[in-house]
Amino acid sequence: MELVSLAEVRAAAADLARTVLRTPLLPTPWHDRLWVKPESLQPVGSFKLRGATHAVARLDPGARRRGVVTHSSGNHGQALAYAARTAGIPCTVVVPEGAPTVKVDRIRALGATVLLVPPARRLAEAERVVADTGAALVPPFDDRRVIAGQGTVGLEIAQDLPDVDVVLVPVGGGGLASGVATAIRALRPAATVVGVEPALAADAHESLATGALTSWEPALTYRTVADGLRTNLSALTFAHLRERLDTVVTVSEAEILAATGRLARDVRLVAEPSGAVALAARLFHSDELPPGRTVAVVTGGNVDPALLAGLLTAADDPADPALLTAADPSADEEERPTG
Known part of the structure; x- marks a missing residue:
């Protein structure tokens, strides 16, 4: 299967110039080698x-x-x-x-x-x-056109931080991770590109671990609060990730919610849970990641206002029960999602 090329990503960048915002890299106030790329600032709130x-x-x-x-x-x-x-x-x-x-x-x-x-x-x-x-x-x-378009996120990261060491990117259907890995692998071969998934929708992690494309049923993936990451890889995106992604890290529901709140309070950035998973990996799974200059892609900001309000008063600690209460205030403790 022919994979998307850097030339296709660059062609996409030319098509996007008049419509799509070139999002900046925002430094985090708690770490001088960690940046977020806020695709939540796009006109429609996502990459x-x-x-x-x-x-x-x-x-x-x-x-x-x-x-x-x-x-x-x-x-x-x-x-x-x-x-x-x-x-x-x-x-x-x-x-x-x-x-x-x-x-x-x-x-x-x-x-x-x-x-x-x-x-x-x-x-x-x-x-x-x-x-x-x-x-x-x-x-x-x-879709090759979609993958190339999403790859412009990686193109911009490589241009704005040429010595980037680690790029963390959420994985749902895999289009963004495929495109970003394509650009980073070509422009910064020494960098590590890490996909991040909810543990409750970890089909990409399983697929790459076994070497065979695996699908999870909606009954499983719909348990995660990260609604944008409930889809499975396709044969096309699996081929890209198998060739160009270094690894996949999974994060729990509480970790996702804690990262969502952290972005709002400390970076002044509204993110939806799907958009916060990359930061969750850096906050709570740093031992699984290489050191160095790291960019976490914040993919979207279309969050339910009630959910965001609940997270603003919860702690950054994934052990805080208030996080899962904010995600589903009507659920009994045994019914709430866990990671």
């Missing part, structure tokens, strides 16, 4: 705008007229809706039931048609829309 914008830019005129469709738990849907609105083309987003309301409402506000379906039917429903309308499918991660 997904990069891949979606690049994919739309590469459509031919006929495809543009018929519009685009995707399946997404929220952030990619918002990104494609934004990119489609900017290009003046129709957009349909198939959303799995249980996705955060704040994300679904924002997809609709951007002018897209939203179709809610059971999680296991999201791809099938998107394919039905393609068959009925002729719209172009823009997957959340299983």
Whole structure:
């Protein structure tokens, strides 16, 4: 399988220049060799705008007229809706039931048609829309254009911190990690690129450990509060990660929530749980990581306001029960998610 090249990532950067924010590296106040890259500051609140914008830019005129469709738990849907609105083309987003309301409402506000379906039917429903309308499918991660667009995150890291030693990147479907690893591996070969996953949705960790692509059922992955990381790798992203990612670290639910609160209090950065997993790895699993100048990619900031409010009053210690109460205040102790 042919992998995405650095040349494709650079071509994507040119397509994104007028639409996507070039996010800075923000130093953390507690460590002089740790930075975060706040993709949460993008116009739609996540890195997904990069891949979606690049994919739309590469459509031919006929495809543009018929519009685009995707399946997404929220952030990619918002990104494609934004990119489609900017290009003046129709957009349909198939959303799995249980996705955060704040994300679904924002997809609709951007002018897209939203179709809610059971999680296991999201791809099938998107394919039905393609068959009925002729719209172009823009997957959340299983697409070379999307991977190249997400790879511009790594391109910017290498440009802004040429001597970076470690890059920590969340892994859901693997599009971002595939693109970032592609850019960093080419531009800073000595650096280590580490994927980070919730322990409750660790299909990439299992796949890379066994050497065979493994999928986890929604009944398992939907236990994690990191809703943007509940998807499985595709054959395309697995091929990239197997070749270019150094390792995967898993983090617990309490660690994810503690990192979310830490970003808000100490970095003044609003992040959703999915966006905080990379920092969680650095905060609580530093013994599993190489030393040196480290960048943690904060992938998104579309957090439920009630969840964020609860985390602001909880401690940074993953052992604090208030963290899991903030994630699900109605759950009994035995029912709350654990890592």
